[in-house]
Structures are given as structure tokens and as C-alpha cells.
Amino acid sequence: MHTTRHDWTREEIAAIYHKPFLDLVYEAASIHRANKDYNEVQISSLISIKTGGCAEDCAYCPQAARYNTDVNVHALMKVSEVVSAAVRAKEGGASRLCMGAAWREVRDNRDFDRVIEMVKAVNDMDMEVCCTLGMLTESQAQRLADAGLYAYNHNLDTSEDDYKRIISTRTYDDRLNTIKNVRKAKLTVCSGGIIGLGETVEDRVSMLHTLANMPKHPESVPVNALVPVKGTPLEDQPRVPIWDMVRMIATARVVMPNSVVRLSAGRTEMSTLEQAFCFMAGANSIFAGDKLLTTPNPAFVDDMAMFELLGLKTREAFKNGRPARVLPQEEVLSE
Template sequence: MQPTKHNWTKEEISAIYHKPFLDLVYEAATIHRENAAYNEVQVSSLISIKTGGCAEDCSYCPQAARYHTDLEVQPLMQLGQVVSAAVKAKEGGASRLCMGAAWREVRDNRDFDRVIEMVKAVNEMDMEVCCTLGMLTENQAQRLADAGLYAYNHNIDTSEEDYKRIITTRTYNDRLNTIKNVRKAKLTVCSGGIIGLGETTEDRVAMLQTLANMEVHPESVPVNALVPVKGTPLADQPRVPIWDMVRMIATARIVMPNSVVRLSAGRNEMSTLEQAFCFMAGASSIFAGDKLLTTPNPAFIDDMAMFELLGLKTRDAFKNGRPANTLKDEVVTAI
């Protein structure tokens, strides 16, 4: 495995990002292939367990209550609905189920108790369970860990300098503090960002620097391309060029060599050839299923056909072993 570094400078990351395109992809692909499982891709399914009505003002998000989109607000799903979605996802090839709720922060109430039950139920299906529920305290993170949660997603979205342009209802430090609370509970971290928000390349570099200089690199790093939604402030942003996506994935692979780099939002607009470039540059995970929370996404059957064409294999759940807090009576060793 490639050794990790945690003191990257912006100049170093910028030099990588701006390398001639084919040289960049070659370097990233070389690092990626040093991992014996370079042709394994983790398939995750993301479902919205509570949709819309969020108090935040994230400029890209149709779930913000203040924006006039066509999104229909829906209450927290029932346990049976979540289990059914998990069964369908697992049958489609997913080894991780991610549950997202349109909350600004987790509150210690009956709804959170219900989420805890959802986590327990999916964990018993031998799937990795991930949640993205907004900001949470150390105690709340520990409750999720005790229920069997495997990962917590909390994207930093963009650079610290650019953040206030995109979101004003919370701070960058709020984001980082939640990630610290997740770490304290010994959960794995899923954290990345979005490109196509109108940010500069310097913002992209700074975002990667924040992630790569964490004491422990995020185990999962989603790279999202903005999906513009009518009614949001970023509705008129142009589509992100595929070359920019490949550059971000390749740079992330080089500076965080052992992280799972997830090709996330925006895949619905990509051809198989464009996605193949992303896999070659170091992407090792995707979200599959008809929707990513509220935006369109390729169907499981289409992704499995792409995997067969490209010679990719699905990655098993808990490939690197279960965290201690998810073990029952057996001892599971890391692979």
C-alpha cells in the first residue's frame, strides 16, 4: 500500500492537479494499481429517509425549505421501508447502504431513536451502514456506533475560503467538528466535496488539502459533480467537464492513496467511456440505484452491465474488517 502523507501544501497539490492530463492519469492509475484490488469497486446505495424541509441554505440543494423546487416534502421513513430498500440494494449488488435525512443537525428525539433502529436492522443484514444526518455531537456519534453504524458522511463541499458563498447557515468549523466527533466514536469517515459550484481551481486544491491533511484520511472520499436543480441558486451552473472530474479523482487518489475515492453525483450525465476514465484514474466506489437522495442516478442493472464491460468486480462489505463496535461474538480480522 502507498504510504500516506498528512502535511501537503497547496503548492504541492496544485502542481499535481495541473499536470499534463495524461501524465496525471498515468500517475494516479499507477498508484491505484499498487493496490491488489484495483479492479474492485464498492457499490453503495443512497436513500433519503427524510426528504425536504431542511432549515439550511446550501445553494446546491433542492431539500432546503427556503427554495422553490418541485421536491415533495416527506416525513421520516418507516423501518419496514428502509429494510425493503436495503434488501433491494443488496440484491442489486450493493455492499453499503447510506441513509440521508434532510436535517440541519441530529436532535435527541423520537426520530433519532427510529434512525438507531434502522441502523441496527441494516447492520444485521451484513451490509455496511452509513448515515448522513447533518451535524451531530460526540454522544450522538457514539449512539450510532453502538447501533452498528459503519460510516458517517459529512462532506466539506468546497474550500474554507469559498464555503460562505455556498452556505451561510453553518460554518466550516461546524463541519470539521462533526467529523472529529465521528472519529472519537471510532466510526469511519466519508467526506468529500462538490465541483461545479462556481469555485476556482484553487478552491478545489484547498478542499483536497483539508481532507488530505486530516490526522487520518477519510476512508471514503466522494467526488460529486453538481447536478443543477431548478429553483436553487445554482440552477444555471454549467455541467462540469469530464476532464475536471478526472483531474479531481486522480489528484485525490495521489494525495490520499489508500482512501476509497467515490465517483458520486453527476454520473447520470456521463457516458460509459467517461466513467471508465474515472475508474482508471483511481475511482473505486460508486452510488448505484435510480436516485441519489433526490437527483437521478443510473440503475443497478446498467451499472452491472458497465462493470462486466470494463472487467470490474463489486467489493464485499467490510473488506477491511469490521470496526470493534460492530462485532458480535466472532473475531473478524482485517484483510
């Protein structure tokens, strides 16, 4: 079996990334196939529970209030609307529902109370629940955990050196501190990044270095290809070559052998053959459903046809077990 390490150097990761393409894919595929469930793909469905009007200035994001995009601002969804979306997602084959809110950080108010109700409702449907709500304190992470949250997404986006070019309204340390707070609440971590922002290969390697050297690797690592949106500072960025996506996925698979690596944004631009290369290189998760927050995504029916063609199967929810919850004292029953 491939040894899991947390002491990678940037030079080692760069050497993996720069291997001859077919050698890299072969190495990553070999590591991936050492796992008996290599042909199993986890399907997540992502919904925007609160859209637009965000105070942040992330250069790639159409939901920032300061950019003039086609995204309309929508208030926080009702719990019943989220449950309906979860039912549709589950029927389509999704085992995880990810709920995203265009907030800079979580505030302890009625909106957060409603998100807690959403988490409880979806958790009761036997789906893994993930949230991405911006920055989070330790006590807020604990509240989400107590409600039944399974995962929290907080992407690094890019390298620490490149970060200030993409976002000025928060720091890289803010991102890392949120991930630490998520870990303290015993939640699983979903954290990856975006390529195609105008970053260098060194930035990509540096981001993977940060993720791979965390005390515990993120259980889920999304690799996103930028979807340029008119009205954002990155609207003119060229499409990411498929070779770059495969290299990122393969390198992530080698340095984080037990993480679920998600082929995320940018799939609408990819052919079935290109996606097959990504699965071969170690991707074992996708977002399914017709939208990713505000950008287009393949429909469930198209993905199921692709799964059948490639001989892939869907991963069940809670494959690695539900996280152990510490019950309040009065709920602990004596034997």
C-alpha cells in the same frame, strides 16, 4: 508502495492537479494499481429517509425549505420501508446502504431513536451502514456506533474560503467538528465535496488539502459533480467538464492513496467511456440505484453491464473488517 502523507502543501497538490492530463492519469492509475484490488469497486446505495423541508440554505440543494423546487416534503420513513430498500439494494449488488435525512443537525428525539433502529436492522443484514444526518455531537456519534453504524458522511463541499458563498447557515468549523466527533466514536469517515459550484481551481485544491492533511484520511472520499436543480441559486451552473472530474479523482487518489474515492453525483451525464476514465484515474466506489436522494442516477442493471464491460468486480462489505466495539461491562464474557 506509495507513502501516505498528512503534510501536503497547497502548492504540491496544485502541481499534481495541473500536471499534463495523461501524466496525471498515469500517476494516479499507477498508485491505484499498486493496490492488488484495483479493479474492485465498492457499490453504495443512497436513500433519502427524510426528504425536504431543511432549514439550511445550501445553494446546490433542492431540499432547502427556502427554495421553490419540485421536491416534496416527506416525513421520516418507517424502519420496515428502509429494510425493504436495503434488501433491493443488496440484491442489486450494493454492499453499503447510505441513509440521508434533510436535517440541519441530529436532535435527541423519537426520530433519532427510529434512525438508531434502522441502523441496527440494516447492520443485521451484513451491509455496511452509513448515515448523513447533518451535524452530530460526540454522544450522538457514539449512539450510532453502538447501534452498528459503519460510516458517517459529512462532506466539506468546497474550500473554507469559498464555503460562505455556498452556505451561510453553518460554518466550516461546524463541519470539521462533526468529523472530529465521528472519529472519537471510532466510526469511519466519508467526506468529500462538489465541483461545479462556481468555485476556482484553488478552491478545489484547498478542499483536497484539508482532507489530505486530516490526522487520518477519510476512508471514503466522494467526488460529486453538481447536478443543477431548478429553483436553487445554482440552477444555471454549466455542466462540469469530464476532464475536471478526472483531475479531481486522480489528484485525490495521489494524495490519499488508501482512501476509497467515490465517483458520486453526476454519473447520469457521463458516458461509459467517461466513467472508465474515472475508474482508471483511481475511482473505486460508486452510488448505484435509480436515485441519489432527490437527483437521478443510473440503474443497477446498467451499472452491472458497465462492470462486465470494464472487467470490474464488486467489493464485499466489511472488506477491512468490522470496527472493534467496546462492549458494556456486563456483556464482556470472562475467558
